[in-house]
Amino acid sequence: MQDFTPSADVVGLYSCGPTVYSFPHLGNMRAYVFADVLRRALRWKGYPVRHVTNITDVGHAVADSDTGEDKLEVAAARERRSVEDIAVFYTKAFFDDLAALNVLPADEYPRATAYVPLMVEFAARLEERGVTYRLPSGLYFDTSKSPGYGTLAMMDVAGQREAARVDYVEGRKNKTDFALWRAEEQGVRRAMRWDSPWGWGAPGWHLECSVMSMALLGEHFDIHTGGVDHRELHHVNEIAQSEAYLDDGLPWVRYWLHNEFLVLNNAKIAKSAGPVPRLADLTEAGYHPMAYRLFLLGGHYRSQLDFTTQAVDAAQATLRRLIARVEPLRPLPVVTTFEGAVQAAGDAVDGDKAAVGYVEQLDAAISADLATPKILAILQESLRDPDISQQGLRVVVAAADGLLGLRLADLDLRDVDRRRSVSDLDPAEVEQIERLIVDRTQARKERDWSRADEIRAELEKLGVQVTDTPAGPAWELR
Numbered sequence: 001m002q003d004f005t006p007s008a009d010v011v012g013l014y015s016c017g018p019t020v021y022s023f024p025h026l027g028n029m030r031a032y033v034f035a036d037v038l039r040r041a042l043r044w045k046g047y048p049v050r051h052v053t054n055i056t057d058v059g060h061a062v063a064d065s066d067t068g069e070d071k072l073e074v075a076a077a078r079e080r081r082s083v084e085d086i087a088v089f090y091t092k093a094f095f096d097d098l099a100a101l102n103v104l105p106a107d108e109y110p111r112a113t114a115y116v117p118l119m120v121e122f123a124a125r126l127e128e129r130g131v132t133y134r135l136p137s138g139l140y141f142d143t144s145k146s147p148g149y150g151t152l153a154m155m156d157v158a159g160q161r162e163a164a165r166v167d168y169v170e171g172r173k174n175k176t177d178f179a180l181w182r183a184e185e186q187g188v189r190r191a192m193r194w195d196s197p198w199g200w201g202a203p204g205w206h207l208e209c210s211v212m213s214m215a216l217l218g219e220h221f222d223i224h225t226g227g228v229d230h231r232e233l234h235h236v237n238e239i240a241q242s243e244a245y246l247d248d249g250l251p252w253v254r255y256w257l258h259n260e261f262l263v264l265n266n267a268k269i270a271k272s273a274g275p276v277p278r279l280a281d282l283t284e285a286g287y288h289p290m291a292y293r294l295f296l297l298g299g300h301y302r303s304q305l306d307f308t309t310q311a312v313d314a315a316q317a318t319l320r321r322l323i324a325r326v327e328p329l330r331p332l333p334v335v336t337t338f339e340g341a342v343q344a345a346g347d348a349v350d351g352d353k354a355a356v357g358y359v360e361q362l363d364a365a366i367s368a369d370l371a372t373p374k375i376l377a378i379l380q381e382s383l384r385d386p387d388i389s390q391q392g393l394r395v396v397v398a399a400a401d402g403l404l405g406l407r408l409a410d411l412d413l414r415d416v417d418r419r420r421s422v423s424d425l426d427p428a429e430v431e432q433i434e435r436l437i438v439d440r441t442q443a444r445k446e447r448d449w450s451r452a453d454e455i456r457a458e459l460e461k462l463g464v465q466v467t468d469t470p471a472g473p474a475w476e477l478r
């Protein structure tokens with residue numbers, strides 16, 4: 001692990017953003033919650049940050065390859081809408097999810113289509129430098145001219161992996177070479193097309209991130225983030241082309257951070273959920289978006305996280321308990337920096353030593369590669385601590401939430417506990433509940449109290465509350 005030291009007064013932070021051709025799913029959103037925590041950590045340390053997240057609305061070919069149709073064009077054909085409509089619609093869906101997950105807005109959300117002329121200039125400079133070659137299918141970057149190509153991914157370039165998603169391209173010199181410009185095939189007119197020195201066509205996918213980050217953060221900047229799936233291809237190629245473009249012997253970006261995947265084990269969240277559920281499926285099923293955020297923060301960003309119904313149920317229950325515990329402490333102060341937190345804790349009741357201790361623990365945890373599970377544990381511990389003053393506790397809760405972003409200062413318990421109504425259940429669920437109730441009645445008749453309690457606990461897990469009335473047991477959803 002390396003220590004972070006900023007290179008300028010403002011930390012430049014670039015996060016690879018979404019390709020806006022479909023709804024973002026829960027796994028996609030992990031990358032943005034992770035980048036948000038990183039941003040909050042930098043704020044905690046007192047560093048001003050300029051954060052850029054791109055919106056890919058052109059250039060991302062199906063299967064991440066260099067040939068074939070653009071994802072946006074495929075979506076437009078599928079939905080019988082224009083590519084512009086598709087981009088606008090799914091960009092909004094992405095922003096809605098960011099807002100619901102309490103992700104601090106980036107300073108800029110550049111759209112790739114607005115930067116195509118700069119991308120053409122960038123590729124032309126690479127061509128001047130002699131690190132490219134032309135093929136009928138477009139302009140390609142020659143990775144054999146890039147010293148240290150693939151270092152980021154610790155790739156075995158000698159054995160050059162032919163990753164499943166790197167397709168065969170006629171005439172390509174090295175398997176790892178990639179398109180800077182994708183020329184239109186003869187007789188095929190793309191929906192999105194620009195003129196260039198290499199003919200009509202569209203930019204290669206990797207080009208936009210290099211061009212837009214440099215345009216908005218300067219040629220060199222401090223931190224670049226993205227999902228671990230970008231580490232071996234997209235980011236390796238971004239680095240190769242950027243360093244060839246700058247040709248100044250310096251690393252283009254100083255720190256690369258990648259979040260691991262969310263693993264979905266057939267979690268059944270909602271009837272409407274496709275193979276990979278999205279945030280709206282969770283909220284329709286009665287979970288609060290902050291429960292999903294809490295679930296994500298319960299794992300370290302560099303660890304794979306198993307998404308299961310039980311895990312998100314547990315997160316929802318933890319969120320409910322947290323909010324119920326924190327509500328009486330409100331209003332909370334606004335504490336976003338370590339320095340501010342130490343000062344506020346020191347001011348509390350002539351210096352609340354317990355509170356200062358917790359703030360120091362929070363600082364150690366966020367400094368240790370963003371250890372959010374540890375921060376959650378510290379928060380819980382402070383809430384159980386009999387020796388901390390109310391005022392000190394307010395500071396600790398506010399400081400923890402400045403890092404976690406769980407809306408502890410304003411989330412309403414009634415919103416967290418949005419009741420599901422019986423009509424939301426499908427017939428199989430109703431049948432299951434009623435069978436359990438019959439079994440429980442039978443167990444009680446047989447005076448088998450432990451069995452009856454067991455069944456009650458099972459019903460509680462399903463969110464069902466049973467009341468015994470003279471007319472027999474009645475049930476409702478909590």
Ligand SMILES: [Zn+2]
Pocket residue numbers: 015016017209226234
């Ligand atoms: Zn990118």
